[in-house]
Amino acid sequence: MPYMYIVECSDGSFYVGSTWVLERRVWEHNNGGGVEYTRRRRPVRLVYHEKYERISEAYGREKQVQNWSRAKRQALIDGRPQDLPMLSRWPSDPEDEPSVE
Template sequence: MPYMYILECADGSFYVGSCRNLENRVWLHDIGEGAQYTKRRRPVVLVYSETYDNVHDAFAREKRVQGWSRAKRNALIAREYDQLSDLSRKTFGRRYTEVSDDESDHG
């Protein structure tokens, strides 16, 4: 059965991947043969996984989740699905504040 999975590495970072045999793949990561990224950050712990009907869908989900922020990945891991939409809004590092009518005329 195909999976999309998230590992937490020893340094606290996340690794997102997909595979057919989850148990074997996590084991490979943990012994240093899964990926270069996890090889340098062992041990790893499986913190989240989803199952799919086919490998294509699992791989597509992997690529989507790889593009997510740490906060959004944390919400997924915690199964706080109601927060995912709010965490999708990008502010590009700027905080937006509401401007009063008086302030908007000055500049």
């Protein structure tokens, strides 16, 4: 089954990805087989994941969550779905620019 996942890096930042095999992908991030972003921030630990029927759904969710603020990602990780609408960005707020983490 495909997954969208979030790992927390050693510097406290989050990396959002999608994969077919979750355990293998986290292992790859921790053993130099991940993307450059996580290679420089090892070790990483899995903090959240969602399972999907199709990889295209997992990838779509990955792209959605990548554009969220850190606070909104943290609410998702913490299991606070009621906070997600409140944490949506307002384009006019410069402090809430999209995160590249």
